Amino acid sequence: MALVDEIREIGRKYPDRRGALLPSLYLAQKEYGWLSQEAYETVSEALNLPPATVKGVATFYAMYRKKPMGRHLIQLCTNVACMVMGAERLVDLLKERYGLEPGGTTEDGRFSLVIMECIGACDRAPAMLVDTDFHSDLNETNIFEILEKYK
Amino acid sequence: MEKVLLKNIDNPDSATIKAYEAAGGYQSLKKALDLEPKKIIEEVKSSGLRGRGGAGFPTGMKWDFASRDPKFPKYLLCNADEGEPGTFKDRPILEKNPHLLIEGMIISAYALQAERGYIYLRGEYPHARDVLEKAIAEAYERGYLGENILGKGFRFDLSVHQGAGAYICGEETALIESIEGRRGQPRIKPPFPVNVGAWGMPTVVNNVETLANIPYIVEIGGEAYAKIGSSDCPGPKLYSISCCVEKPGVYELPMGTSLREIIYEHAGGIKGGRELKAVIPGGISTPVLTPDKIDTPMDFVSLPKIGSMLGSGAIMVFDDTVCLVRVCWRAMRFFEHESCGKCTPCREGTGWMRNILERIENGFGREGDIELLQDVALSISGKTFCPLGDGAANVVLSFIRNFPDEFEYHIKNKKCSAGEE
Ligand SMILES: Cc1cc2nc3c(=O)[nH]c(=O)nc-3n(C[C@H](O)[C@H](O)[C@H](O)COP(=O)(O)O)c2cc1C
Numbered sequence: 001m002a003l004v005d006e007i008r009e010i011g012r013k014y015p016d017r018r019g020a021l022l023p024s025l026y027l028a029q030k031e032y033g034w035l036s037q038e039a040y041e042t043v044s045e046a047l048n049l050p051p052a053t054v055k056g057v058a059t060f061y062a063m064y065r066k067k068p069m070g071r072h073l074i075q076l077c078t079n080v081a082c083m084v085m086g087a088e089r090l091v092d093l094l095k096e097r098y099g100l101e102p103g104g105t106t107e108d109g110r111f112s113l114v115i116m117e118c119i120g121a122c123d124r125a126p127a128m129l130v131d132t133d134f135h136s137d138l139n140e141t142n143i144f145e146i147l148e149k150y151k
Numbered sequence: 152m153e154k155v156l157l158k159n160i161d162n163p164d165s166a167t168i169k170a171y172e173a174a175g176g177y178q179s180l181k182k183a184l185d186l187e188p189k190k191i192i193e194e195v196k197s198s199g200l201r202g203r204g205g206a207g208f209p210t211g212m213k214w215d216f217a218s219r220d221p222k223f224p225k226y227l228l229c230n231a232d233e234g235e236p237g238t239f240k241d242r243p244i245l246e247k248n249p250h251l252l253i254e255g256m257i258i259s260a261y262a263l264q265a266e267r268g269y270i271y272l273r274g275e276y277p278h279a280r281d282v283l284e285k286a287i288a289e290a291y292e293r294g295y296l297g298e299n300i301l302g303k304g305f306r307f308d309l310s311v312h313q314g315a316g317a318y319i320c321g322e323e324t325a326l327i328e329s330i331e332g333r334r335g336q337p338r339i340k341p342p343f344p345v346n347v348g349a350w351g352m353p354t355v356v357n358n359v360e361t362l363a364n365i366p367y368i369v370e371i372g373g374e375a376y377a378k379i380g381s382s383d384c385p386g387p388k389l390y391s392i393s394c395c396v397e398k399p400g401v402y403e404l405p406m407g408t409s410l411r412e413i414i415y416e417h418a419g420g421i422k423g424g425r426e427l428k429a430v431i432p433g434g435i436s437t438p439v440l441t442p443d444k445i446d447t448p449m450d451f452v453s454l455p456k457i458g459s460m461l462g463s464g465a466i467m468v469f470d471d472t473v474c475l476v477r478v479c480w481r482a483m484r485f486f487e488h489e490s491c492g493k494c495t496p497c498r499e500g501t502g503w504m505r506n507i508l509e510r511i512e513n514g515f516g517r518e519g520d521i522e523l524l525q526d527v528a529l530s531i532s533g534k535t536f537c538p539l540g541d542g543a544a545n546v547v548l549s550f551i552r553n554f555p556d557e558f559e560y561h562i563k564n565k566k567c568s569a570g571e572e
Contacts, residue, residue, distance in 0.1 A: 013310050014332075015224075015267070015350050021332030022315055060334035060491075062316030063274045075275075079236045080435060081393045083481050084473055117318060117485050118236040119275050122393030122467070123400045132277040 007046035034065040070112040072150040081122035160247040168289040171250035179366035191262035197373030204358030207451035216345040220353040225265040232321035235434035237465035240389035241359035245279040249286035255362035318489040323356040337537035381407030381450040395470040407448040425470040433462025436542025438549030474569040480508040486543035497540030500531040516562035
């Protein structure tokens with residue numbers, strides 16, 4: 001199904017099709033890799049909303065990608081429980097090993113890193129998402145064993 | 152206590168409708184659809200159930216308000232945003248016992264005569280989304296959702312609405328804005344969502360755990376339920392406990408279990424046998440406690456008496472190696488990031504508090520910084536649309552009140568005292 005049709009289909013789940021805006025932004029992000037101008041315009045057309053409205057909503061939410069990202073997105077939590085369990089050291093190590101900084105992308109375009117605000121896995125801290133895969137109980141060794149599987 | 156909310160989650164198939172039904176699932180729905188909707192609201196009222204999302208509002212009363220509003224359609228929204236740092240109690244229900252939540256929602260919708268429901272699920276739980284969508288599809292197949300449920304003429308449609316990484320969307324009016332496809336900024340109350348909620352219609356927002364209690368209340372009756380745990384706010388409660396304990400996790404216990412019992416009996420005590428220094432009882436927004444307070448029952452009535460709150464029941468335990476100034480600073484970085492920007496005191500104040508805490512933590516603290524922090528915090532408390540700002544102020548005020556020496560030491564000695572023997 002074309003993206004526009006897919007979005008209109010989701011709109012049927014809501015009494016007012018603007019309700020479909022958040023799910024549509026996810027779909028557009030998947031299709032285009034990030035929320036480019038083209039992505040905004042497609043959503044805007046499908047939902048009959050001004051592009052400025054679409055962009056205005058998207059920029060409020062942390063999980064929409066407002067710039068191009070690497071092939072794999074690492075979302076690492078450093079909130080209090082993860083911090084107490086050593087997440088800050090992992091941030092340093094990602095920088096040492098891959099030259100990867102929070103909010104940045106590796107030169108080879110392999111990884112992007114975003115710091116996440118509480119991933120809801122405080123009992124298995126530190127934890128992260130790589131794309132949509134969840135990984136927990138991270139330490140200085142296993143984080144790299146995990147990341148090496150993402151090429 | 153027999154497990155109600157986490158029943159069967161050790162069964163690897165617990166998320167399937169087959170396993171759920173085999174353990175007696177969806178029997179309460181069958182029973183409920185033979186009752187008058189009003190009767191269910193009465194049962195929930197007499198159960199004494201109070202909302203598990205943080206505020207502890209009586210669920211039956213909330214439903215009654217929405218039910219009395221003559222406007223239709225009505226909406227039922229499940230708050231699965233679970234964003235309060237330290238909280239991971241809804242996760243096992245969402246990932247391992249989704250049908251309990253779905254059954255709870257169908258019964259609730261019937262009681263409210265709501266035709267449409269959404270589960271507002273945080274974007275950070277992609278696995279839960281897959282589980283829920285599969286479970287919802289199974290429930291449609293079985294005739295528990297959709298038109299003419301179980302041939303009783305009641306219709307209810309349910310879907311998942313995925314959030315996108317904004318803590319504030321856990322606040323019920325911001326959640327409604329977000330479902331409507333807007334920036335998640337809270338609305339002023341009143342009017343309350345029970346009268347003017349999603350798309351201007353009467354709307355009930357309930358937490359995952361609250362809704363997951365409903366099938367059990369219908370099964371055993373409100374009166375019997377009211378006998379479980381604390382008499383002022385009864386029922387089973389999910390406590391999530393993390394940081395410096397031997398066995399962090401989610402524990403289902405009677406409401407009102409003491410912090411001491413949860414930390415030392417269930418969670419195995421402080422990690423490595425170290426000393427307890429501080430404990431946050433209900434998620435990062437709730438005031439921190441000193442170790443002498445741990446005999447307090449964990450419920451909505453007892454914690455306010457000692458200056459804190461039950462919040463989401465998310466216990467964070469800090470031992471003597473943890474720097475509390477750093478905890479405070481990290482918490483403030485969170486609030487600064489998550490402030491929606493609508494109210495000036497919260498938008499500006501969280502940033503300033505983070506700034507001051509950062510310089511104290513980095514050894515650049517100045518004399519008067521403690522008073523300055525308190526002044527900024529008091530300029531936020533009670534001056535914002537929603538309680539996010541109050542939560543941020545709570546952190547600063549309670550950490551300074553309970554651990555003044557640690558802040559003073561940082562400012563005077565330009566370093567930390569934690570972990571020094
Ligand atoms: C900043 C903020 C964040 C909140 N986050 C959540 C949340 O993640 N989950 C939740 O159930 N309630 C959250 N709440 C509470 C909701 O506003 C609301 O009280 C609750 O969903 C009502 O459900 P209940 O009566 O079943 O507890 C939050 C409140 C505030 C002020």
